Amino acid sequence: MWQFLLLGTSLLVTGGRCQCLSEYTEMFAEAGSQAVLPCMCRPPSTSAAVVLWSKDLKGTVWRKGKSGLEHWGIGAAQRVRCPHSEVGAGDYSLYIKEVREEDSGNYTCMVQDGEKILSKRILFRVIKVSISPPAPVEGNKMTITCSVTPWPRKATVSWMLNEKRVYPDSADYVLSKNQASVLESKASASMMGNWSCVVHKGRKPGKATTALTVRGIVNPSSASAKVYAEVGSAVTLPCVFSTGLTPSDTVWERLDTSGSALPLPPSFNLSSLLSLPPWDRSVGVGQVGQGDGGRYRCSGTVEGHRVTREMQLVTAQVLSNSPSTQKAPVSLTCHLSDASEVTEYEWVQVTYDLNGTQSESSVQKGRVLGINKVTDRNSGEWACRFHGKEGALGSVTYHLHLMSGLMGDNETGSSSNVAVVAGLGFFLLVLLLVLVQMYRNYRRRKLILLYPALETIVHTIANEREDRERNRVKEDEISK
Numbered sequence: 001m002w003q004f005l006l007l008g009t010s011l012l013v014t015g016g017r018c019q020c021l022s023e024y025t026e027m028f029a030e031a032g033s034q035a036v037l038p039c040m041c042r043p044p045s046t047s048a049a050v051v052l053w054s055k056d057l058k059g060t061v062w063r064k065g066k067s068g069l070e071h072w073g074i075g076a077a078q079r080v081r082c083p084h085s086e087v088g089a090g091d092y093s094l095y096i097k098e099v100r101e102e103d104s105g106n107y108t109c110m111v112q113d114g115e116k117i118l119s120k121r122i123l124f125r126v127i128k129v130s131i132s133p134p135a136p137v138e139g140n141k142m143t144i145t146c147s148v149t150p151w152p153r154k155a156t157v158s159w160m161l162n163e164k165r166v167y168p169d170s171a172d173y174v175l176s177k178n179q180a181s182v183l184e185s186k187a188s189a190s191m192m193g194n195w196s197c198v199v200h201k202g203r204k205p206g207k208a209t210t211a212l213t214v215r216g217i218v219n220p221s222s223a224s225a226k227v228y229a230e231v232g233s234a235v236t237l238p239c240v241f242s243t244g245l246t247p248s249d250t251v252w253e254r255l256d257t258s259g260s261a262l263p264l265p266p267s268f269n270l271s272s273l274l275s276l277p278p279w280d281r282s283v284g285v286g287q288v289g290q291g292d293g294g295r296y297r298c299s300g301t302v303e304g305h306r307v308t309r310e311m312q313l314v315t316a317q318v319l320s321n322s323p324s325t326q327k328a329p330v331s332l333t334c335h336l337s338d339a340s341e342v343t344e345y346e347w348v349q350v351t352y353d354l355n356g357t358q359s360e361s362s363v364q365k366g367r368v369l370g371i372n373k374v375t376d377r378n379s380g381e382w383a384c385r386f387h388g389k390e391g392a393l394g395s396v397t398y399h400l401h402l403m404s405g406l407m408g409d410n411e412t413g414s415s416s417n418v419a420v421v422a423g424l425g426f427f428l429l430v431l432l433l434v435l436v437q438m439y440r441n442y443r444r445r446k447l448i449l450l451y452p453a454l455e456t457i458v459h460t461i462a463n464e465r466e467d468r469e470r471n472r473v474k475e476d477e478i479s480k
Helices: 002-010 270-275 411-450 452-479
Strands: 024-030 035-037 050-055 059-064 070-072 094-096 105-113 116-132 141-149 156-161 164-167 174-177 180-186 193-200 206-212 217-219 225-230 235-237 248-255 283-285 294-302 305-320 330-336 344-352 358-365 368-371 380-388 391-400
Touching: 024 035, 035 116, 116 193, 116 206, 141 156, 141 193, 141 206, 156 180, 217 305, 225 235, 225 391, 235 305, 270 283, 305 380, 305 391, 330 344, 330 380, 330 391
Parallel strands: 024 116, 024 206, 225 305
Antiparallel strands: 035 094, 050 059, 050 105, 059 070, 105 116, 116 141, 141 180, 156 164, 156 193, 174 180, 193 206, 235 283, 248 294, 294 305, 305 330, 330 368, 344 358, 344 380, 380 391
């Protein structure tokens, strides 16, 4: 029991050059972590110093003699160490790996270097967070316990879920205390995550964390989930249970505003469930209709408890006005059956080169896109993308066609007009020549009718000329 004699001797020694940072310290450590119990002396002692770590003044935890030999004693004998590289610098801190609740208690560090003695006491508390049952089914009762060994007097406890404080800020949980802080609640998907217990006692609070997994419907994770789909497209409404679960009596329902069940639209394909794993009860919609938007509910029985999840199908489409004249502007409106979570609309023009490579260019923000004239430059595919606070929610496309009634004064219209004018001019020219020839013939006949005798004379002369020509030809043949 020489460590107790050493402790008594330390009370008689004063004025030594060795100074410790503090004589008494309280500290916390999380169960399963590595703890460092500090014990430092400045200036450093010699290598021949005797170092003793004891617990609850009952026995040795770790000791180093003048010769340098080390001895491990009670408690965490196989999990403690005091690094040699730090001892020469005056650091005699004790390292405990994989801390357990039984490691808690009062520790004493004593260092004897000749006539100099350092004594430091540490109250070591271990915090542990446990969940019962370890993986509760959604809707069943569960408890989350924060135990501190030994429990500190006048300590305050707060609870955090994913680094956000939920107790005492929230009244959704019941807290009971009996040398521990216990939260009682019904398990839900919103409770999944890392639960932390923070114990405030002294300057440095203690903290322990554990992960909570709730078995049930994991996708969607909350009842406020929304699925965005373009009218006319295919979509899947998710209903995925925890892996390994086999829910029974699974049902899909459509809900009205009062929560009553309605028949599913004919576009819902319940036969697709046959090809999915038993824990995946997602349903496919072959072609979303304009009236398919609304609330839907998926439910199933797991371990005798009914688990349900509601979600909302939001339909999206682009509405276009019908221009009444050739040069009337066109407006495209991005319409959603529920736009309560939309914070921004973005219109993007999608183009393709000769190789089919797609390129996009953002044109404007806003729900309505106005186009003064439809030309070959702004016709084609347009996409309306809508965003929420946490990012993109979805998109809807629209194909703007270049129709003859909307060509206006573009290049194609100009070429067509030139061809029509040229053809009409040629037709008028031919018609004019025909009319001139008809007029000349008319004038000629009119003159002949005024002098009938002259017509007879001309005809006779013509006949005589023909006779003379025929006779000359015959004489030439005879002479030959």
